[in-house]
Structure formats: C-alpha cells, structure tokens
Amino acid sequence: MEIITSKDNKKVKEARKLLTKKYRKNSYLIEGFHLLEEAVKAGSEILQVFVEEEKFDKLPSALRFDLRLQSLSENGQRNEVEMTEKLSVNMVSREVLKSLADSDSPQGIIAEVKKYEAEIDFSGSKYLVLENVQDPGNVGTMIRTADAAGFSGVILLGNTADIYSSKVMRSMQGSNFHLPVIQMESGLLFGQLKKAGLSVLTTTLSANSVSYQSVKAHRFALVMGNEGAGVSEEAVNQADILVHIDMPGQAESLNVAVAAGILMFSL
Amino acid sequence: MEIITSKDNKKVKEARKLLTKKYRKNSYLIEGFHLLEEAVKAGSEILQVFVEEEKFDKLPSALRFDLRLQSLSENGQRNEVEMTEKLSVNMVSREVLKSLADSDSPQGIIAEVKKYEAEIDFSGSKYLVLENVQDPGNVGTMIRTADAAGFSGVILLGNTADIYSSKVMRSMQGSNFHLPVIQMESGLLFGQLKKAGLSVLTTTLSANSVSYQSVKAHRFALVMGNEGAGVSEEAVNQADILVHIDMPGQAESLNVAVAAGILMFSL
Incomplete structure (x- = not known):
C-alpha cells in the first residue's frame, strides 16, 4: 500500500x-x-x-x-x-x-x-436535554455522564455545540455510540415529553425552585442550560419542576457539566 | 497616562x-x-x-x-x-x-x-486532595466545586497542574480567593490528616471498594487521582475507605471533575 x-x-x-x-x-x-x-x-x-x-x-x-x-x-x-x-x-x-x-x-x-440518524421514542425513564450549551467539552462530558448514569437518550436544543466536532467527540469518549443523541426543535420536544408522560425538570439558579434533594421524579427529562445565561424562558415555562443545587460555600455557581453530573446521579 | x-x-x-x-x-x-x-x-x-x-x-x-x-x-x-x-x-x-x-x-x-502562602490547619471537616490531576480545566473545576460545596481547603499532590496557570485560574472562577489551596508532599499530608482525625477517602475504580452512597464519614479528605492512571498505590494504602461510583450505564468511567462533584455533594 x-x-x-x-x-x-x-x-x-x-x-x-x-x-x-x-x-x-x-x-x-x-x-x-x-x-x-x-x-x-x-x-x-x-x-x-x-x-x-x-x-x-x-x-x-x-x-x-x-x-x-x-x-x-x-x-x-x-x-x-x-x-x-x-x-x-x-x-x-x-x-x-x-x-x-x-x-x-x-x-x-x-x-x-x-452519520446515523438516531431516534428517540421517549419510552425510557431518564433523558438529558442540553439547551444552548456552548462549550464542546461540557457537551461531551455531559453526554458521557448521561451514558454512565444509564440515561436513555440526550436531546440537543438551539445552538448547542455540534456533537460531531472533534472536541465533543473527544470528551464523549464514545458515549454517542452507546445512547441516542439527537437534535430537535424545542416545541416538538416539549410536546413529545408531555405526551410520553415524562416530567420536565428544568435547572435554574432562581430562588423559586426546589432543591434537587427533595425532588421525587421517576420518569423525567432534565434540562441544562447555557453556561452564562442559563435556561431559556421557554424551558422555565415548560417545566413541571424547577430545580436547583444548594451551595453551602462561596462559589456563585457550578460548572454546568458538574451540576449535570450531581443531578443525573442523584435524581 | x-x-x-x-x-x-x-x-x-x-x-x-x-x-x-x-x-x-x-x-x-x-x-x-x-x-x-x-x-x-x-x-x-x-x-x-x-x-x-x-x-x-x-x-x-x-x-x-x-x-x-x-x-x-x-x-x-x-x-x-x-x-x-x-x-x-x-x-x-x-x-x-x-x-x-x-x-x-x-x-x-x-x-x-x-502570591500568598495559604495555610491549612485541618481543623475543618471536609478537604479535597488532587493527586497528579493533569488537565488544568479539571483542576480548576474541582477547586470551584469544592468551594461551592463548602469544603475547608484543597491540597495538591505530585504533578497536579499549577493553579497559577491561566487555564486553571479561568476555570476556578475566583475560588482560590475563597478557600486555601496548597501544594504538599504526600507523606506529610497523610500524617497530618491522621493526626487531625480526618478519614482518608480514596476514589478508585476497583471492585474492592464501597459505593459512595453507603459511606458515612463526617470529617474526611477526598482523594481524586490522575485522569488516566487513577490514584497512586500510596493513596490506596493510606485510605481509610476506598470508594467508587456505581455506573448503571455503558460508559467505562466518568470525567474526574464530574466524579468529584458527585462525591463532594453527596458525602
């Protein structure tokens, strides 16, 4: 050769x-x-x-x-x-x-x-939704964590980093070959989640939300938002439960992939 | 001017x-x-x-x-x-x-x-130990998470990434100004931890360790290891408890910063 x-x-x-x-x-x-x-x-x-x-x-x-x-x-x-x-x-x-x-x-x-067009039928019990998450490392790490936590699929909304970029591929470490990851339009997604009987858990930093430790949800989609701006108004309006992580220390926020990891492994 | x-x-x-x-x-x-x-x-x-x-x-x-x-x-x-x-x-x-x-x-x-020489007297109840963690983003994110979780200090062992590098600074988001972060020699550290009555919780992927959900420790130091090689033999030998995170899914491992986040927020 x-x-x-x-x-x-x-x-x-x-x-x-x-x-x-x-x-x-x-x-x-x-x-x-x-x-x-x-x-x-x-x-x-x-x-x-x-x-x-x-x-x-x-x-x-x-x-x-x-x-x-x-x-x-x-x-x-x-x-x-x-x-x-x-x-x-x-x-x-x-x-x-x-x-x-x-x-x-x-x-x-x-x-x-x-490329393979993955499909999600929402018959599973746990889904991760990434809305406008921009850092490729964060996107890849969250998909890898969803895979480790046994989630049934990941849905990307808005201008979330392209999973076919080298950086996302590298941080996913092959998890895209283990669970379906699809891009969807938000209106369609929230409609399908309701139809499938899945609770929408939207993460927020605002005070009018509940601590994740008190959330009891058996079948749900967890929505994580943009690193700087957080989740959209639509994701807040569509939420069945608004959820946050109590932080006893001084840091103002957590890295989005760390926050997602804590939530995926405890909900 | x-x-x-x-x-x-x-x-x-x-x-x-x-x-x-x-x-x-x-x-x-x-x-x-x-x-x-x-x-x-x-x-x-x-x-x-x-x-x-x-x-x-x-x-x-x-x-x-x-x-x-x-x-x-x-x-x-x-x-x-x-x-x-x-x-x-x-x-x-x-x-x-x-x-x-x-x-x-x-x-x-x-x-x-x-530079300011921070000091740690080990009178607090929760400490994070990073051993040979190489990625600056991982090091910074873990220090930020330790800050958010209300930990009392972070100790760096071996060739963990220098916290004064721009990349670590960026991902710490100022947490080094909230809690002491110090470099130490491992022999000295483990000696001081025992003297202070802190349990050493070493994370591992091996089977002869317990799931973090069954660990009850009130005052402890959590040891996270290198991204590829994990923790050293010394950190395993010095451990009071070897701990792991059960992963129901297919991914072989978690990103070290995500794993640290899950542990710091649940232990």
Missing part, C-alpha cells in the same frame, strides 16, 4: 473539510483507536481510515478482518470483497495525519464515519 | 514571562474584571494592572479609589500616596493586552497578583 505523504492529496483535502461543521452533512471524523473500536462495535459504517504506517497492526480486529478480505480480492476473489468495498484504508505520514486531527498529539488513526 | 502600544515594552515583556510556570515564583497573572474584583475583595496584593484604555472606567471601585489617591499625589499630597505606591496601572493597546492573555478574547484587563 502506498503511503500518502502530501497534505494536498485530494482524499486528505476532502477529509480535512470534515473538521468544519458545514461540511459534516453525511459523515464526520473520529480520532484514536478507542473511538474507532467503539464505532465498529456499535455497527457504525466506517467510510475510510487514515492510519500511520507503524500503527497499522493496532487496527481493531474487525477492521483487520475486512482488510484481509480486501487483500484477498487482489488475488481475484470477488465475492468476499463485496462485503468491504466501501472501506478504504489510507496509510499516511505523521504530518498528514496531524493535518486531519484537532488534537496536538493524535493517536495515529483517524476514521471517517457515516 | 501614556498608552503602551509596543509588545516589546520592558514592563510588558517582564509580565508576559508570568505566562510560564518557572517565572511564577512570587506573582501570577489574572484575567478579567470578575477575578480582579475577587482578588481585591480577598485582600490579595495587586502589584500592577494592564488595562485597555476604553475599559478604564470598569476598574473595580477599590482600585479606582487607589487611583484617585495616586492622581492626587501628582498634586503633591504625599501622605495619601504611600498607601498605594505599590500599585501601578498601565494603559495598553488591545494588541499588547492580548499578548499577556491566554484566552483568545481577553476581557480588557490583566492584573499581576502577589
């Missing part, structure tokens, strides 16, 4: 566009062996892989199997090849790999993964 | 060194009006201020008072000036200010603050 050493290679240039949101219509990039294994396990379609030559033997076994088939194909065995003809593996130089990565020290592999 | 427009200005160059840890022996930089107000409120010594001309009227009132005295001094009133002769205010261009900031869009003010 030839090694791509130029950042101007056409495939590399096309793939690099996926670092920008507007080009991520159908696919996105993931970085590192852990995420690639999670993607393969979840049955996501891997469109192509860029791997440093020396990291080739670290490819997840499912992918290595496909590659074996592919090399057989070069010997003329067409039937087996059809299973894998969508997968293309590109060996690249370290420099080319870095040009596709968002982190300073990428792990040696980048994969292009086809 | 003259406006400094060159990044090569001697004062600016000296101050810029404080962005690097090895130069932060006696002082450090803070960014933004909120942190400056917190520093002034806490009685920290502000050595000098770099402010954009148009942001001058936003200076905290305590500082503006000093400035008024300083301008009086130019009319010859020496007695009142002695109170403030250590404070130097520098008006700078946007470009110069940016060269002193770690963030992309600094708020228009940077202050140099004298």
Whole structure:
C-alpha cells in the first residue's frame, strides 16, 4: 500500500473539510483507536481510515478482518470483497495525519464515519436535554455522564455545540455510540415529553425552585442550560419542576457539566 | 497616562514571562474584571494592572479609589500616596493586552497578583486532595466545586497542574480567593490528616471498594487521582475507605471533575 505523504492529496483535502461543521452533512471524523473500536462495535459504517504506517497492526480486529478480505480480492476473489468495498484504508505520514486531527498529539488513526440518524421514542425513564450549551467539552462530558448514569437518550436544543466536532467527540469518549443523541426543535420536544408522560425538570439558579434533594421524579427529562445565561424562558415555562443545587460555600455557581453530573446521579 | 502600544515594552515583556510556570515564583497573572474584583475583595496584593484604555472606567471601585489617591499625589499630597505606591496601572493597546492573555478574547484587563502562602490547619471537616490531576480545566473545576460545596481547603499532590496557570485560574472562577489551596508532599499530608482525625477517602475504580452512597464519614479528605492512571498505590494504602461510583450505564468511567462533584455533594 502506498503511503500518502502530501497534505494536498485530494482524499486528505476532502477529509480535512470534515473538521468544519458545514461540511459534516453525511459523515464526520473520529480520532484514536478507542473511538474507532467503539464505532465498529456499535455497527457504525466506517467510510475510510487514515492510519500511520507503524500503527497499522493496532487496527481493531474487525477492521483487520475486512482488510484481509480486501487483500484477498487482489488475488481475484470477488465475492468476499463485496462485503468491504466501501472501506478504504489510507496509510499516511505523521504530518498528514496531524493535518486531519484537532488534537496536538493524535493517536495515529483517524476514521471517517457515516452519520446515523438516531431516534428517540421517549419510552425510557431518564433523558438529558442540553439547551444552548456552548462549550464542546461540557457537551461531551455531559453526554458521557448521561451514558454512565444509564440515561436513555440526550436531546440537543438551539445552538448547542455540534456533537460531531472533534472536541465533543473527544470528551464523549464514545458515549454517542452507546445512547441516542439527537437534535430537535424545542416545541416538538416539549410536546413529545408531555405526551410520553415524562416530567420536565428544568435547572435554574432562581430562588423559586426546589432543591434537587427533595425532588421525587421517576420518569423525567432534565434540562441544562447555557453556561452564562442559563435556561431559556421557554424551558422555565415548560417545566413541571424547577430545580436547583444548594451551595453551602462561596462559589456563585457550578460548572454546568458538574451540576449535570450531581443531578443525573442523584435524581 | 501614556498608552503602551509596543509588545516589546520592558514592563510588558517582564509580565508576559508570568505566562510560564518557572517565572511564577512570587506573582501570577489574572484575567478579567470578575477575578480582579475577587482578588481585591480577598485582600490579595495587586502589584500592577494592564488595562485597555476604553475599559478604564470598569476598574473595580477599590482600585479606582487607589487611583484617585495616586492622581492626587501628582498634586503633591504625599501622605495619601504611600498607601498605594505599590500599585501601578498601565494603559495598553488591545494588541499588547492580548499578548499577556491566554484566552483568545481577553476581557480588557490583566492584573499581576502577589502570591500568598495559604495555610491549612485541618481543623475543618471536609478537604479535597488532587493527586497528579493533569488537565488544568479539571483542576480548576474541582477547586470551584469544592468551594461551592463548602469544603475547608484543597491540597495538591505530585504533578497536579499549577493553579497559577491561566487555564486553571479561568476555570476556578475566583475560588482560590475563597478557600486555601496548597501544594504538599504526600507523606506529610497523610500524617497530618491522621493526626487531625480526618478519614482518608480514596476514589478508585476497583471492585474492592464501597459505593459512595453507603459511606458515612463526617470529617474526611477526598482523594481524586490522575485522569488516566487513577490514584497512586500510596493513596490506596493510606485510605481509610476506598470508594467508587456505581455506573448503571455503558460508559467505562466518568470525567474526574464530574466524579468529584458527585462525591463532594453527596458525602
């Protein structure tokens, strides 16, 4: 297999566009062996892989199997090849790999993964709603925490950070492959939550809300808001319960991902 | 007052060194009006201020008072000036200010603050211990959470990120001005904790630990470890109780700052 050493290679240039949101219509990039294994396990379609030559033997076994088939194909065995003809593996130089990565020290592999339209039917008991949460690290961490806490899905409202960005991908650590994460319009979401009999728990700093420790809700959607501005008026109006975290100390607020973690693990 | 427009200005160059840890022996930089107000409120010594001309009227009132005295001094009133002769205010261009900031869009003010040797006597009931926590955002967020949860102090062990770095400062949001944060040698710390009758609660992912929900400890130090490697063998050996968070979902672990938040707010 030839090694791509130029950042101007056409495939590399096309793939690099996926670092920008507007080009991520159908696919996105993931970085590192852990995420690639999670993607393969979840049955996501891997469109192509860029791997440093020396990291080739670290490819997840499912992918290595496909590659074996592919090399057989070069010997003329067409039937087996059809299973894998969508997968293309590109060996690249370290420099080319870095040009596709968002982190300073990428792990040696980048994969292009086809987007999958997840669905949520609201038959579960716990959902997390992120409304206009802007920091990618916060968004990713909250999805990871929702996964750890056994939530049934995450719904993104408004201009919440794009989960297909490298930073969100990195902090999710593969949780998007474990539970459905979808973007929705708020009117539609609140309608569906009511129809499904889920209580809307909106977090707020205001005094006319109850401490989370006194909340008893068995099936609910927890709404977390923007880092600076908090939740919207709509999320307050749609709430069945307004909830806050009592803070005995001097800090004025908690980081939104920490607050979400405390709530998800105690409600 | 003259406006400094060159990044090569001697004062600016000296101050810029404080962005690097090895130069932060006696002082450090803070960014933004909120942190400056917190520093002034806490009685920290502000050595000098770099402010954009148009942001001058936003200076905290305590500082503006000093400035008024300083301008009086130019009319010859020496007695009142002695109170403030250590404070130097520098008006700078946007470009110069940016060269002193770690963030992309600094708020228009940077202050140099004298380091203060905090002390902890372990007479309180709740302490947070960070051992080799490397991400500055995680360190800052955990100190902010400890502040919100009413903890009495934070102790840093090993190569935990320097709290005087811009990134830790930003995520602490001033909590270092609310509670003592000190660096200690681990042998000394564990000795003092035992002497003070505080239980050592070490967090771990291992199975031979108890779920945090069954822990009853009234006076304790909670030990959080490195993001990848977890806590050290020493922290495990010194533990009175090994504690973990049960995760009903699929994620393999929680972000360390989220885990610390859950524990600090429920123990």
